[in-house]
Amino acid sequence: MNNIAIITGATSGFGEATAIRFAKEGWNLILTGRRTDRLQSLQKSLQTATNQIEILSFDVRDQAAVIAAFESLSSEVTKNITVLINNAGLAVGRGPIDTGVTDDWERMIDTNVKGLLYVSKAVIPFLKSNGGGQIVNLASIAGKEVYAGGNVYCATKHAVDALSRSMRIDLVDYGIKVSNIAPGAAETEFSLVRFKGDEQTAKSVYDGFQPLLAEDIADAIYYVCSRPAHVTINDMVVMATAQASAVVFHKK
Numbered sequence: 001m002n003n004i005a006i007i008t009g010a011t012s013g014f015g016e017a018t019a020i021r022f023a024k025e026g027w028n029l030i031l032t033g034r035r036t037d038r039l040q041s042l043q044k045s046l047q048t049a050t051n052q053i054e055i056l057s058f059d060v061r062d063q064a065a066v067i068a069a070f071e072s073l074s075s076e077v078t079k080n081i082t083v084l085i086n087n088a089g090l091a092v093g094r095g096p097i098d099t100g101v102t103d104d105w106e107r108m109i110d111t112n113v114k115g116l117l118y119v120s121k122a123v124i125p126f127l128k129s130n131g132g133g134q135i136v137n138l139a140s141i142a143g144k145e146v147y148a149g150g151n152v153y154c155a156t157k158h159a160v161d162a163l164s165r166s167m168r169i170d171l172v173d174y175g176i177k178v179s180n181i182a183p184g185a186a187e188t189e190f191s192l193v194r195f196k197g198d199e200q201t202a203k204s205v206y207d208g209f210q211p212l213l214a215e216d217i218a219d220a221i222y223y224v225c226s227r228p229a230h231v232t233i234n235d236m237v238v239m240a241t242a243q244a245s246a247v248v249f250h251k252k
Helices: 013-024 036-046 065-073 102-127 151-174 190-194 199-204 214-225
Strands: 005-009 026-034 053-057 083-084 133-138 176-183 235-238
Touching: 005 013, 013 026, 013 214, 026 036, 026 083, 036 053, 036 065, 053 065, 065 102, 083 214, 102 133, 102 151, 102 176, 133 151, 133 214, 151 176, 151 214, 176 214, 214 235
Parallel strands: 005 026, 005 083, 026 053, 083 133, 133 176, 176 235
Antiparallel strands: none
């Protein structure tokens, strides 16, 4: 069996595009997400005679479910796991911190930070046992800067950035690379989720400029995972040409 990459949050956006990109390159995959129907559809579309696509349906916020999912994998599978892509994440709501919704905060913290930790803790033993590998953490330009109304989301992505740096130190002796990818404005389901299904507001975020596409970030992820063994891309910020910072855009 060829090397296997695990991709969390594979049911849409960056995760789905990354699954398609890696499958195109002949990788075997373990795809995870909450929406089983989407996982099954993606599995069916990517499965070929020469690769293997497995799916694990769970919520990264549920540590017991995370543990059970990875414990369900056979040794034949786990001994070939070489890449973990911690993609699952979201923003919910935007506004001043004193009017913030506690449930929104908890969803972001539990998904973006604790979920990443739960999955990493479950998978790192496989990478160690296999003699090395790579972890790719999806952060954000919001993990490099802060902006009005972004308070808790920015805090969670700053945490991802810090975890990437600290994980790199913890795992360097095991030959495990750790890469941090920080996308700028990208048109996926991100804004639709952030604005709780308000399609007009979500669409307006990208008015007047060409945002990144999910495929652009998938290409970046594949690039960092395809470097020679002695090369690690530690940190990569990817932004639309029309975006100069988290909040500065050239709009037509």
